[in-house]
Amino acid sequence: MTKWFQHYCNIFCRYKTYYLVFAIIMSTIILFYLDKSYTLIPSFATSQFYDTDDQYLEIYDDTVLLNKTKRLVLLWTTFFKSMYWEREIRKSLMTCSEQCEVTSDRKRQREADAILFHHGDLNKKDLPPFRVIKQPWILFTLEPTTLIQGNMNWWGRIFNWTMSYRTYSTIFNPYGYYVNNSNVKPVEYSKIAYKNRTKDMMAVISRCHDDARRYKIIHELSKHFQVDVYGQCSRKKLKCDYHDKFYCLDPKEIKRYKFRLAFENGYCRDYVTEKYWSSLLQDIIPIVNWKEHQNNGHVVPNSYINIYDFTNLSTAIQYIKNVNNNESLYDSFFEWKRSYKAVSSMYSGFCRLCDRLHQPFHLQVYKDLEKWFKDDTCGKYNLFDGVFRHIDRYLFNNLHR
Numbered sequence: 570m571t572k573w574f575q576h577y578c579n580i581f582c583r584y585k586t587y588y589l590v591f592a593i594i595m596s597t598i599i600l601f602y603l604d605k606s607y608t609l610i611p612s613f614a615t616s617q618f619y620d621t622d623d624q625y626l627e628i629y630d631d632t633v634l635l636n637k638t639k640r641l642v643l644l645w646t647t648f649f650k651s652m653y654w655e656r657e658i659r660k661s662l663m664t665c666s667e668q669c670e671v672t673s674d675r676k677r678q679r680e681a682d683a684i685l686f687h688h689g690d691l692n693k694k695d696l697p698p699f700r701v702i703k704q705p706w707i708l709f710t711l712e713p714t715t716l717i718q719g720n721m722n723w724w725g726r727i728f729n730w731t732m733s734y735r736t737y738s739t740i741f742n743p744y745g746y747y748v749n750n751s752n753v754k755p756v757e758y759s760k761i762a763y764k765n766r767t768k769d770m771m772a773v774i775s776r777c778h779d780d781a782r783r784y785k786i787i788h789e790l791s792k793h794f795q796v797d798v799y800g801q802c803s804r805k806k807l808k809c810d811y812h813d814k815f816y817c818l819d820p821k822e823i824k825r826y827k828f829r830l831a832f833e834n835g836y837c838r839d840y841v842t843e844k845y846w847s848s849l850l851q852d853i854i855p856i857v858n859w860k861e862h863q864n865n866g867h868v869v870p871n872s873y874i875n876i877y878d879f880t881n882l883s884t885a886i887q888y889i890k891n892v893n894n895n896e897s898l899y900d901s902f903f904e905w906k907r908s909y910k911a912v913s914s915m916y917s918g919f920c921r922l923c924d925r926l927h928q929p930f931h932l933q934v935y936k937d938l939e940k941w942f943k944d945d946t947c948g949k950y951n952l953f954d955g956v957f958r959h960i961d962r963y964l965f966n967n968l969h970r
């Protein structure tokens with residue numbers, strides 16, 4: 570017995586420091602891995618925020634009024650590695666009351682009235698070679714705060730304006746909007762076709778473990794309704810095989826369902842995406858998961874069911890059951906179509922930008938872009954990113970003194 574013990578102790582005790590170090594490294598790696606995939610340890614954003622972006626800015630006294638009829642916007646970067654956005658922006662500028670032009674020809678930099686950069690495609694080594702004082706450099710970003718990596722202040726005082734779905738951006742660019750439409754024909758409710766909708770709910774989800782933990786809610790709902798999840802996280806392996814990936818499913822197939830779970834992947838303020846807007850275009854009632862401050866006040870009234878408008882999930886489920894089983898109640902969610910038209914677009918703010926460039930504006934620069942991004946309501950559930958952010962913040966604070 571003692572011999573046995575001694576034999577093993579010889580091996581273990583002699584190298585115990587190595588074993589210990591090895592064990593610690595291994596368990597740290599495993600913990601990081603599990604946390605990254607399954608978000609074990611929550612950490613939170615500041616949840617302190619302001620209604621405007623003034624406190625992140627330095628505003629100068631000088632005012633600029635450009636003196637020409639047509640303004641030129643230069644796209645300096647790609648948009649998710651593609652130049653496709655140039656065509657989309659051109660299309661959207663054609664609908665504006667003022668005249669604006671877009672180009673990606675860098676040779677026209679001196680002539681340009683504004684330069685646009687997409688956050689995800691920024692490259693510090695590839696900035697414009699010179700600055701024209703009157704030419705605002707605009708940061709365009711559609712990502713929620715939870716997905717912003719690194720410390721944005723590494724960019725320094727570079728950007729003058731922001732353009733995003735956040736209402737406190739210089740240029741508000743939501744994922745969609747609606748317009749008064751006195752010309753709309755009265756809704757033909759036969760087209761809503763309640764009776765044709767034999768299935769309960771569908772969802773399209775590609776990010777399985779997210780900051781909003783959608784799966785917990787979907788799991789609860791699936792105890793009461795038939796829920797079909799499409800996309801990479803589908804247990805039933807239901808694929809998005811419609812040729813237009815944006816829609817995932819054939820529009821006819823979508824109209825077989827009564828509801829779409831248009832759950833966002835995070836609870837960031839103002840964060841309402843095309844999941845909601847495309848549901849409106851697809852004639853299906855979106856069920857959303859908007860927490861406080863997430864509804865930016867620019868969504869269509871009575872067009873959705875928000876589970877967080879109820880005291881608890883059971884009351885929400887009871888209400889959804891009522892809507893599910895009551896044709897006139899179901900149809901009432903389409904009443905808005907009598908007077909409004911919904912538009913889903915990632916480039917919704919370009920007429921606002923064009924107007925702005927035609928008005929006199931103050932010179933300004935973002936002095937604390939990091940805070941502009943991270944003063945938010947959404948939780949960030951990831952040890953890895955959290956630690957990385959702290960190291961980054963520490964380095965920044967200590968190196969930039």
Ligand SMILES: *[C@@H]1O[C@H](CO)[C@@H](O)[C@H](O)[C@H]1NC(C)=O
Nearest residue numbers: 633634635636637638639929
């Ligand atoms: C604007 O430009 C026009 C012609 O280029 C000029 O006549 C006019 O004085 C300018 N206005 C201002 C305020 O600079």
Ligand SMILES: *[C@@H]1O[C@H](CO)[C@@H](O)[C@H](O)[C@H]1NC(C)=O
Nearest residue numbers: 746747748749750751908909
């Ligand atoms: C639509 O028009 C009505 C009255 O004309 C107005 O009260 C409302 O604010 C308008 N809504 C939008 C989104 O323009």
Ligand SMILES: *[C@@H]1O[C@H](CO)[C@@H](O)[C@H](O)[C@H]1NC(C)=O
Nearest residue numbers: 759760761762764765766824
């Ligand atoms: C209802 O479903 C039937 C059979 O799938 C289809 O022919 C019809 O066009 C649908 N009606 C509407 C209004 O979508």
Ligand SMILES: *[C@@H]1O[C@H](CO)[C@@H](O)[C@H](O)[C@H]1NC(C)=O
Nearest residue numbers: 879880881882883884885887
């Ligand atoms: C949910 O809320 C309702 C009414 O506010 C209450 O009667 C019910 O007990 C609650 N259910 C749960 C599970 O908390």
Ligand SMILES: *[C@@H]1O[C@H](CO)[C@@H](O)[C@H](O)[C@H]1NC(C)=O
Nearest residue numbers: 891894895896897898899901
């Ligand atoms: C269906 O909903 C309507 C309101 O849209 C309500 O007046 C009616 O009583 C409901 N019918 C049933 C059977 O619950």
Ligand SMILES: *[C@@H]1O[C@H](CO)[C@@H](O)[C@H](O)[C@H]1NC(C)=O
Nearest residue numbers: 702703704705729932933934
């Ligand atoms: C943009 O910011 C820079 C400071 O980096 C400043 O010199 C310039 O005047 C600003 N331009 C505008 C249009 O605000």
